Amino acid sequence: MNKIEIPRINESMYHKQLENGLDVFLYPKPEVEKTFAIFSTKYGSIDQTFTPIGETEKVSVPDGIAHFLEHKMFEKEDGDVFQHFSERGASANAFTSFTQTAYLFSSTTAEEQNVETLLNFVQDPYFTEETVEKEKGIIEQEIKMYDDQADWRLFFGTIGSLYENHPVRIDIAGTVDSIYDITHEDLYTCYHTFYHPSNMSMFVIGNFDHEKMFDLIQQNQNEKNFKEPNGIDRFYGDEADTVYKSLEKIYMPVQTPKCMVAVKEKADNLAQDQLLKNDLVRDILIDLYFSKSGSYYEELYQEGLVIDKLRLELYLEESFGFSAIGGSTTKPQEFGERVKVMLLKIKDEPIDQTEFDRAKKKKYGELIREFNELEGTANTIIHYHHLGIDYREVFELLENLTLDEVNQIIDDWISEDRISICMVLPEDEQ
Amino acid sequence: MQKLTHNEYSNDEYNLHLIQTKKFKTNTVALKFARPLERDHITKRALLPFVLQKGTNEYPSEKELRLKLDELYGAKFSINSGKKGENHVITFVLDFANEKFIPEASQLVHDCLSFLYEVAMNPKSNGQAFDEKIVTKEKETLTNKIKSIVDEKMQYANMRLIDEMCEGEKYSIHAHGYLEDMDDINAENLYGTYQQMVNEDALDIFFVGDFDEGDVKPVIEDVFQFNRKPNVEVTKSEPKLPDKVETVSEKQKLQQAKLHLGYRTGITYGDPEYRSLQVFNGIFGSFPHSKLFLNVREKHSLAYYAASRIESNKGLMLVFSGIAPEKYDQAKEIIMKQHEDIKNGNITDDELEQTKKAITHQLKETIDRAGGIVEYFYQQIVSGKTEDIEDTFKEIENKTKDDVIKVANQVKLDTIYFLTAEDHGGEDNE
Numbered sequence: 001m002n003k004i005e006i007p008r009i010n011e012s013m014y015h016k017q018l019e020n021g022l023d024v025f026l027y028p029k030p031e032v033e034k035t036f037a038i039f040s041t042k043y044g045s046i047d048q049t050f051t052p053i054g055e056t057e058k059v060s061v062p063d064g065i066a067h068f069l070e071h072k073m074f075e076k077e078d079g080d081v082f083q084h085f086s087e088r089g090a091s092a093n094a095f096t097s098f099t100q101t102a103y104l105f106s107s108t109t110a111e112e113q114n115v116e117t118l119l120n121f122v123q124d125p126y127f128t129e130e131t132v133e134k135e136k137g138i139i140e141q142e143i144k145m146y147d148d149q150a151d152w153r154l155f156f157g158t159i160g161s162l163y164e165n166h167p168v169r170i171d172i173a174g175t176v177d178s179i180y181d182i183t184h185e186d187l188y189t190c191y192h193t194f195y196h197p198s199n200m201s202m203f204v205i206g207n208f209d210h211e212k213m214f215d216l217i218q219q220n221q222n223e224k225n226f227k228e229p230n231g232i233d234r235f236y237g238d239e240a241d242t243v244y245k246s247l248e249k250i251y252m253p254v255q256t257p258k259c260m261v262a263v264k265e266k267a268d269n270l271a272q273d274q275l276l277k278n279d280l281v282r283d284i285l286i287d288l289y290f291s292k293s294g295s296y297y298e299e300l301y302q303e304g305l306v307i308d309k310l311r312l313e314l315y316l317e318e319s320f321g322f323s324a325i326g327g328s329t330t331k332p333q334e335f336g337e338r339v340k341v342m343l344l345k346i347k348d349e350p351i352d353q354t355e356f357d358r359a360k361k362k363k364y365g366e367l368i369r370e371f372n373e374l375e376g377t378a379n380t381i382i383h384y385h386h387l388g389i390d391y392r393e394v395f396e397l398l399e400n401l402t403l404d405e406v407n408q409i410i411d412d413w414i415s416e417d418r419i420s421i422c423m424v425l426p427e428d429e430q
Numbered sequence: 431m432q433k434l435t436h437n438e439y440s441n442d443e444y445n446l447h448l449i450q451t452k453k454f455k456t457n458t459v460a461l462k463f464a465r466p467l468e469r470d471h472i473t474k475r476a477l478l479p480f481v482l483q484k485g486t487n488e489y490p491s492e493k494e495l496r497l498k499l500d501e502l503y504g505a506k507f508s509i510n511s512g513k514k515g516e517n518h519v520i521t522f523v524l525d526f527a528n529e530k531f532i533p534e535a536s537q538l539v540h541d542c543l544s545f546l547y548e549v550a551m552n553p554k555s556n557g558q559a560f561d562e563k564i565v566t567k568e569k570e571t572l573t574n575k576i577k578s579i580v581d582e583k584m585q586y587a588n589m590r591l592i593d594e595m596c597e598g599e600k601y602s603i604h605a606h607g608y609l610e611d612m613d614d615i616n617a618e619n620l621y622g623t624y625q626q627m628v629n630e631d632a633l634d635i636f637f638v639g640d641f642d643e644g645d646v647k648p649v650i651e652d653v654f655q656f657n658r659k660p661n662v663e664v665t666k667s668e669p670k671l672p673d674k675v676e677t678v679s680e681k682q683k684l685q686q687a688k689l690h691l692g693y694r695t696g697i698t699y700g701d702p703e704y705r706s707l708q709v710f711n712g713i714f715g716s717f718p719h720s721k722l723f724l725n726v727r728e729k730h731s732l733a734y735y736a737a738s739r740i741e742s743n744k745g746l747m748l749v750f751s752g753i754a755p756e757k758y759d760q761a762k763e764i765i766m767k768q769h770e771d772i773k774n775g776n777i778t779d780d781e782l783e784q785t786k787k788a789i790t791h792q793l794k795e796t797i798d799r800a801g802g803i804v805e806y807f808y809q810q811i812v813s814g815k816t817e818d819i820e821d822t823f824k825e826i827e828n829k830t831k832d833d834v835i836k837v838a839n840q841v842k843l844d845t846i847y848f849l850t851a852e853d854h855g856g857e858d859n860e
Contacts, residue, residue: 009455009531031452033794080728086719087780089787108794109787137731144685145734145752148583253683256578293496301492304567307574328578358500365503365527368455372800427683 001026001214008395009371014210018221021198021229025381026213027205029374035111035206036374039118040102042386043194045172046319047099049235053193053227058235061190062181064174067096068132068139069187073103073122075131081121090114098168099317100386101194106374111208112216119202119220125191127184136179143173151311154258154424157250158324161420162264164244165237168320197221198229201385203378236319241266242417247336249423251430256307258424260326261339263414270321276389277397279316280363281409282323286312288351288359289342290325296342300327305335318387336421343419347410356403363398434797434819436807437643443658444633445811446650448643449803455531457539457639458800459546461522462808463631465662467513467600473572473607474615474623475518479509480568481620485554485561495549502542503527503535507549514812515698515743516600516667520627522550525800528640539646543653550628551656559617560624569612576609580682584750587688587849591748594678595692595845601667601744629658634811638800664812669696669745672844679848687850689761691749695841699742699813703840705825706833710841711740711747712785713777713834714768719784721768726751732761743812747841755851762846772838777831786826793822 001014001024013027045067049060073094074081085092090107103122107114146152156171163169173179204213243264269278289296290310300306306327313324325343329335351359371377384391439446489495499505505526512519524546529538554561580586589604596602635654637646672694697707715722715738726736736751753761771777796802797819810816 032798034791034798080724082718083780083784086717086784086788089784089791091717091788091791106791106795108791134731138727138734141686141732141752141754142734144754147685150581254581256574256581291496293493293500295493298491298493304570307578308571328574330574358497362500362504364532365505368527368531369504369506369525372454372456374798 001210004392006392009368011371013205014214016214018197018218020221020224020226021196022221023201023385024214024217025201025203025385026210027203027377028208028210029206032207032374034106034108034374035114035204035208036104036106036378037111037115037118037202037204038102038104038378038382039122039200039202040100040382040386041195041200042099043101043190043199044097044099045170046167046236047194047234048167048170049237050193051233052189053196053230053232058233059189061186062174063170063178064139064172065182065186065190066101067173068135068179068182069190070094070096070101070103071135071139072127072131072187073125076121076124076126081117084117084121085114088114092118096172098172098315098320100383102382111204111206112213115202115204115213116216116220119217122195123224125188125195127187129184132182132184132187139173139179140176143171143176143179146171146173150252150254150258150424153250153252154260154326154422155313157248157424158260158262158326158420158422159322161245161248161422162243162262162322163239163320166239166320167236192227193232196229197226199232201382203382205374205378239267239320243420245420247421249425251425251427253427254424255426256328257330257332257426258326258328259332259335260311260324260422261336261343262322262324262420262422263343264418264420265316265321266412266418269412270316270318272318272388275316275387276384276391276393277401278409279314280394280397280401281406282314282316282413284359284363285346285406285410286314286323286325287362288355289346296339299342300335300338303338305329305331305338332423332425336423340419340421343414344416346414350407351403353403356406360398360401367394367398434803439647443656443660444635444654447634447636447807448647449636449638449807450641450643451638451803452640453798454528454639454800456525456527456800457542457637457641458523458525458804459543460636460804461546461550462519462634462636463521463627464514464517464519464634464664464812465627465631466665467516467518467603469603471623472518472603472605473611474620475520475627476511476605476607477568477572477615477620478520478624478627479511480571481560481564482509482549482553482624484564484568486548486552487554488548488552490554498545502538502545503532505542505545507545509549511605513601513605514664517664517812518605520631522546523801530640539641540649540653543649547653553624555621559621562617565615565617565620569615572607573609573612576606579606583684583686583688583849584752587690587847588748588750590678590680590849591690591692591845591847594676594847595746599670628656630661632660632662632664633658634808636804636807638803666698666700666813667744669698670694671696672842675843675846677846677848679850681850681852683852684849685851686752687755687758687848689751689753689758689765690847690849691765691843692845692847693747693749693841694844695740695745695747695837697837697840698745699809700815703837704742705822706829706837707740707841708789709782709785709826709829710772710834710837711738712789713781714738714772715749717785717788719781719788721771721781722749722751722765725764725768726761730760730764732757732764736761736765742809758848758850766843769838769841769843773835775831775835777834782831782834786829789826790823793819
C-alpha cells in the first residue's frame with residue numbers, strides 16, 4: 001500500500017489499486033470510536049444510455065434505474081442484508097447521486113466482518129421479477145414524498161431549465177411512470193456494466209488496523225472472478241453551452257414562494273486539469289458575494305427579497321456543471337431579476353486584495369473543518385477520485401491562488417445566455 | 431473505547447464543562463441559556479436568536495459580524511433555540527479551527543471567545559432597547575418562517591400532533607413562537623427578555639476540543655466575566671397517561687399523506703426504566719431492523735419511511751410514516767399490531783440483541799461528534815442524572831425481553847394524527 005500524507009492536518013492514509021481494478025483507500029483514525037466504510041461505483045442517475053459490457057450496440061434504460069438498483073442490492077435470496085449489519089450493531093445505508101451510487105456502513109465493532117459483508121453483498125446481485133415488483137410501491141412513496149417538497153422541486157426545476165438534453169435534468173428517483181417500466185433484466189444489464197471493480201472504490205476510515213483490513217479486502221477480491229473490463233461508453237446527448245430555458249415557473253400548493261438563479265458551465269471549464277481550481281474559485285466567489293458576510297446577500301436582505309439565508313449550490317462534474325443561488329422569498333420575480341443582475345456584474349466589480357485574503361483565510365479554516373467528519377472526508381476524497389483528481393491538492397491550490405488568477409477565471413464564468421431563473425409559486429397565482 | 435474527560439467547574443454564574451478529545455480538527459464552544467417554557471415570553475425568546483445575529487455594538491451589522499468570523503479563519507457561528515422537554519434553550523455555538531494547524535494564528539482561542547462574549551453580552555442597543563430597524567425586520571423574518579412551516583409536511587404534521595396530544599400542557603407551546611404575539615413585540619420589551627436571558631437563565635458553557643486545560647481555562651475565565659445572577663432552574667415534566675385515544679385528521683393539497691401517532695411512555699431520561707424504553711423503541715421502530723420498517727415498508731410496501739422515536743424529557747414516543755391516502759386503515763392497523771406483538775412478548779432473540787448493539791453503536795457515534803458530546807452531557811444536566819458511559823453500555827447489555835415487555839405495556843397510544851389529501855375521502859372510521 002502507498003502511504004499518502006496530508007501534511008497540513010498531520011494525517012495520512014493508504015491507497016492501492018488491486019489487480020481487478022478496485023481502488024482501495026484506508027484512512028486509520030485511532031482517536032475516534034467508529035469506522036465508516038463506503039463502497040462506491042461511478043454510476044449515477046445520468047448514466048442512462050451506454051454500451052452494456054460485452055456488447056456493441058448502445059441501449060437506453062428507464063429513468064431512475066440507478067436508484068432503483070441501489071434499493072434492490074439489499075435484498076437477497078435469504079433475506080435482507082441490513083440484518084447482517086444489524087447483528088453486529090452496525091448501521092448500513094446507501095445513496096444515489098447524479099454520478100455515483102454508494103453503499104456504506106458505520107460500526108463500532110467487527111469492522112472487518114462488516115467490510116466483508118459490504119463487499120459481498122454489493123458484488124452478489126439478486127434480482128427477480130417478484131422482488132422488483134414489490135419495490136415499486138416503496139419507491140413510488142419516496143417519489144411522492146419529494147413531490148411535496150418545494151425545495152426539491154425548485155432544484156430539479158432549475159436543472160431542467162439549464163439542460164435540454166443532458167440526463168442530469170431527470171429526477172434521480174425517476175418518475176412514478178418510469179419506475180413501473182423497470183424490469184429485473186434491466187437491472188442486471190446496468191449492474192454488470194457499472195459494478196465492475198475497475199469502476200469502483202472502497203474507502204474505509206476510522207478505528208481499525210489498516211494492514212489487516214487491506215489483507216482482507218485483497219483476499220476477498222482475489223477469490224472472485226470478473227469479466228475483462230472493456231471501458232464503458234456513456235452517452236449524454238448533445239448539449240449547448242447556453243441554457244435551455246431562461247425562465248421556469250412551477251405552481252404547487254405552497255405558502256411561501258421560492259426562487260433559484262443558476263449559471264450553467266461551459267463545457268471547456270470542466271476539463272479535468274482545471275476542474276479543482278475552477279471549483280475552488282467558484283466556491284470562494286459565491287461565498288464572498290452571497291453568504292451572510294457577502295455584499296449581495298446584504299442587499300437582498302435589506303431590500304426584503306430573501307427570508308433568512310440563501311441556498312448556495314455548486315456542482316462541477318465531467319459532463320455538466322452549474323452554480324445556483326436560491327431562497328424563500330415573498331417577491332420571487334424581483335429576487336430572480338436582482339440576483340441575475342448581481343451575477344452579471346461580478347466581473348465588472350473586481351474584489352480587492354483585503355477581501356480576497358480574508359476569503360482565503362475563511363476557506364482554509366473550512367478545509368480543516370471538513371476533516372472533522374469521517375463521512376464527509378471519505379465522500380469528498382472519493383468524489384474527486386472519480387473525477388481523476390487528488391483532493392489533497394486543494395490545500396496547495398488555495399495557498400498559491402492569486403487575485404489575478406481569480407479575475408481571469410471570473411471573466412470566463414458568467415454570461416447572460418447561461419443564466420436560468422426558476423420559481424416555485426403558489427397555485428392560486430396560476 | 432477512548433476516555434472522554436469531562437471536567438466540570440461550577441460557580442454562581444454558570445457551569446463550565448471542559449471536554450478534552452483528540453477527535454476533532456476544530457474546537458467547539460457552546461453557551462446554553464435555559465429556563466422553563468412560558469407561553470407569555472416564547473415568541474420573544476424565539477425572536478432573540480435572529481436579532482442577536484444582526485449586529486453588536488462593536489460589529490454593528492450582520493455583514494461586519496460575519497466578516498469578523500471570516501477573519502477568524504472561517505469560524506462557524508450560529509444561535510438557535512428550541513425545546514428541551516418543558517424548557518426553552520437558546521444555544522450559541524462557535525466552531526473554529528484548532529490553532530495548531532494555523533501557525534500564524536496564535537491568539538485564535540482568545541479571539542474567538544471574545545467574539546462570542548461580544549455577541550452574547552454586547553448586542554447592538556442603547557442599553558435599554560435593541561435597534562428598532564433590526565427588530566422590525568427580524569419580526570418579519572420570523573413571521574415568514576412561521577408561515578412556511580405548513581410547506582414542510584413532516585414538520586407540520588409533527589407540530590399538529592403535539593398540539594392535539596399535549597393541549598393544555600406546557601410542552602405544546604410552540605418553540606418558534608406565535609404570529610398573534612408579533613404586534614406586541616417592540617425593541618424595548620424584547621431587550622427586557624434578552625436581559626432576563628443573559629442575567630437570570632441557567633447557563634452552561636461547553637468547550638470541546640484538543641486543548642490543554644491549563645492554557646484554556648484561564649482564557650475562558652478571563653473573557654467570560656458576566657456578573658449575572660441566575661434565578662431559575664430547568665424543570666422536569668410530570669408524566670401523564672392518556673384516558674382515551676383521540677383521532678384527528680386534516681386535509682391539504684398534497685401527494686403523500688402523513689400518518690403520525692403519539693404515545694405516552696411515562697418514562698423520562700432520569701428514570702430507571704429509561705434504557706428499557708430505549709430498547710423497546712429500537713425493537714418497535716427506530717432502526718431498519720425494527721418491526722415498523724420490516725412490516726410497514728418491506729412486507730407491505732406501504733411507505734418509504736415508517737419509524738418511531740422517543741422524546742426523552744417529556745415521556746413521549748412518536749411514530750412517523752408517509753403513505754398513500756387510501757392506505758390509512760391498513761397502515762394504522764399494522765403499526766398498532768407491532769406494538770401489540772411486543773406487549774405479548776413476540777420478540778425474537780435476534781431483535782433484542784440487534785437492538786441492544788444498535789443503541790450502543792448509536793451512542794458511540796454520538797460522542798464522535800462535538801455537537802453530540804455537548805448534547806450527551808447537557809441531557810444529563812437537564813435530567814439531573816449523571817452517568818458513566820461504560821455503565822450505560824452495561825445497563826443496555828443487561829436488558830431482557832421481560833424488561834421490554836413491561837415497558838411496552840406501559841406505553842399507551844394517545845393521539846392519531848392524519849394529514850391527508852383534499853381530493854381523497856380519508857379514513858372512514860371518524
